[in-house]
Amino acid sequence: MLPRSFQYYAPATIGEATRLLREHEGDVKILAGGMSLIPLMKLRLASPGHVVDINRLQGLDYIKESEDGRALLIGALARHHTLESSPLARKRVPLLSEAAGSIGDPQVRNLGTIGGALAHSDPSGDWGAAILALRGELTVLGPSGERRISIDDFLVDTFTSALEESELITRVSVPMPPERGGGGAYLKLERKAGDFATVAVAAQLSLEESADGYRCTYAGIGLTALGSKNLRASKAEGCLMGRRLTTESIAEAASAAEMECAPTDDPLRGSAKYKREMARVFTRRALELAAARARGRRGGPAG
Ligand code: FAD
Numbered sequence: 001m002l003p004r005s006f007q008y009y010a011p012a013t014i015g016e017a018t019r020l021l022r023e024h025e026g027d028v029k030i031l032a033g034g035m036s037l038i039p040l041m042k043l044r045l046a047s048p049g050h051v052v053d054i055n056r057l058q059g060l061d062y063i064k065e066s067e068d069g070r071a072l073l074i075g076a077l078a079r080h081h082t083l084e085s086s087p088l089a090r091k092r093v094p095l096l097s098e099a100a101g102s103i104g105d106p107q108v109r110n111l112g113t114i115g116g117a118l119a120h121s122d123p124s125g126d127w128g129a130a131i132l133a134l135r136g137e138l139t140v141l142g143p144s145g146e147r148r149i150s151i152d153d154f155l156v157d158t159f160t161s162a163l164e165e166s167e168l169i170t171r172v173s174v175p176m177p178p179e180r181g182g183g184g185a186y187l188k189l190e191r192k193a194g195d196f197a198t199v200a201v202a203a204q205l206s207l208e209e210s211a212d213g214y215r216c217t218y219a220g221i222g223l224t225a226l227g228s229k230n231l232r233a234s235k236a237e238g239c240l241m242g243r244r245l246t247t248e249s250i251a252e253a254a255s256a257a258e259m260e261c262a263p264t265d266d267p268l269r270g271s272a273k274y275k276r277e278m279a280r281v282f283t284r285r286a287l288e289l290a291a292a293r294a295r296g297r298r299g300g301p302a303g
Pocket of ligand 1: 029030032034035036037076077102103105113114115116118119122124125127163167168169170196197
């Protein structure tokens with residue numbers, strides 16, 4: 001099917017883009033990588049009369065450290081592949097590069113953007129879980145100025161975010177994990193290469209060495225395709241925070257994640273029961289890998 005005819009704009013400045021969004025509010029869509037919007041328009045599940053292409057906006061595709069070094073700042077137009085291959089992201093927040101590398105295929109990763117993916121708020125999308133695990137936040141710009149929204153408040157429901165139609169995501173930022181004792185992993189179960197997740201888990205840990213082993217000072221766990229939106233496994237995080245990290249505490253956290261997720265049966269990717277079990281297995285594996293990386297014991301893409 002072809003999309004309905006629409007008016008196309010390619011503004012050169014953010015000011016012009018927000019003016020267009022305000023002017024056509026109710027009948028407008030932002031176009032970034034187009035990897036989700038174009039299929040929706042072709043299926044006529046979205047039929048905006050006006051499309052604002054933000055690809056010509058300068059300076060929205062950066063990945064950099066904040067001035068005080070405490071956060072990684074990502075422009076909304078950073079492509080999945082840019083995050084997958086960024087030396088800074090790979091070194092300082094490897095969970096992000098690992099999640100980016102798991103998205104779709106090279107074509108999708110070359111065009112799709114982190115801002116577009118989060119705005120799309122697909123519960124099977126990989127970015128939401130990764131940003132939840134890192135307790136990131138989004139900066140959005142709209143008619144009443146700029147506001148910052150934590151990822152927990154941003155993700156509202158299936159394909160629904162806290163974004164107003166006249167607002168543009170400009171930045172995603174995540175606290176920088178400690179160079180020593182920080183480790184993350186993104187593990188995805190997929191039917192075949194390039195598929196959306198059947199189940200995926202993002203885990204980020206900070207560990208401190210103590211007389212009786214390693215104590216967990218930070219635990220972030222995000223779940224993909226396990227509910228009506230990307231979920232924070234907060235009970236699972238609670239099983240780890242402030243406690244000694246052991247095989248038992250990891251197993252306890254994995255069981256908590258299994259209990260707090262809410263998957264649905266689907267004919268393609270399996271029953272809710274199967275997905276729950278996979279939530280437990282993948283949470284345990286992701287935590288084990290994140291812990292090994294935090295202890296500096298194993299390399300791999302998320303080093
Ligand atoms: P677009 O398609 O341009 O826009 C998506 C939505 O976000 C639209 O509503 C648009 O108006 C809005 N939007 C875009 N940018 C902004 C902004 N800066 N501010 C506010 N609103 C904005 N995703 C995964 O997570 N995992 C996968 O495994 C995966 N596999 C895929 C496989 C295929 C074959 C395809 C086609 C897509 C796949 N995707 C997957 C989706 C892909 O990641 C998309 O890139 C992403 O969902 C949307 O990003 P985009 O930049 O293409 O946004």
